[in-house]
Amino acid sequence: MPVFVPAFPPIVATIRDDSSGELIVNGTALPLQADSVALLRAGVIARCSATARRVKRPVRIQVTDVAGSYKLAIHPDAYVQVLNTDGTVPDPPSADLRIIGHSPCRHCHASTVLNSIICPDCGIQDPHNVQTAPASARPGSDTNVIDTALVDELLLQWSAAVDSPPRAARDLLEENSCLVTRSPQRSRPQLHFDTGQTVTIESTALLGRKPTPDPDELVAALISVIDHSFTVSKTHLLLEWLDSTLWVTDRHSANGVDLQRNGDSPTVLEPDVPFQLRDGDQVVLGELRCTVSIKTGASDRGGSRE
Secondary structure, eight states: OOEEOOOOSOEEEEEOTTSEEEEEETTEEEEEEOSSHHHHHHHHHHHHHHHHHHHTSOEEEEEEETTEEEEEEEOTTOOEEEOOTTSEEOOOOOGGGOOOOEEEOTTTOOEEETTOSBOTTTOOBSTTOOBOOOGGGSTTOTTOEEOHHHHHHHHHHHHHHHOOOHHHHHHHHHHTGGGSEEOOOOOOOEEEETTSOEEEOSSEEEEESSOOOOTTOOOSEEEEOOOTTOOSOSSOEEEEEETTEEEEEEOSOSSOEEEEOTTOOOEEOOTTOOEEEOTTOEEEETTEEEEEEOOOOTTOOOOOOO
16 A cells, blocks of 8 residues: 655755765755765765654655666655655565665775664764765855864764874864754754743753653653643643754654644644744643743744645
């Protein structure tokens, strides 16, 4: 039986014959570079499978490369299918019968399955990463800032790779700051609850009275909320700060998730369907209410409902 693949989040990939390319996820462009077109394709599949794991279903991708233009569906385990014109794919085989691609690890070059989060041979994270520094973050731009978290991440990877002293590695990274700079982004969004509790969303988070991820689910944070009414489920919703956009997904909570915007009538969110939040939105979880705060810069534009 055919399976429909939703169009959210929109993903477009361009792969050039010089092994450079671009991946656009929900309107945010990620420049890519690899040693070969094959490695670049593998990196795109790995990146899309990570997005599919976050939304817990396959995602669509429009690809233009040296072989032409085509549409694919990429599953959370990096299984790839050709997308039909109606947005469906054939019913995929069971997990034990799926053929998942392999590609060399970017560090140790050991053949590594594309859904690997960590290389089993050398332990490096994101072994198929082909993303480069954004063009807007190259030397000469007065809007660049050093992303210290990225510096620390690269330090660990670099030190593990070449066994170099951390101080020397940091000096070298700062001398070549185009590798570790990013354009300023929005501040992290916050939820202000009527109980007085405030939580900040860094990337992905499950929220509830005592949230627990699924066995194969990867999230950055588990956020417990104060709820004396016990109307909030243990795992009530998923929040995703993805490419400067905040999304909320009802996790089949007992009392659901209602959203109120600009004084309009509340919208009841459908379980497992991500919904984009905006600054000032009111989110109701059982008897608990919170206000969404997303601080934006002068150049930011408000998101739209998908």
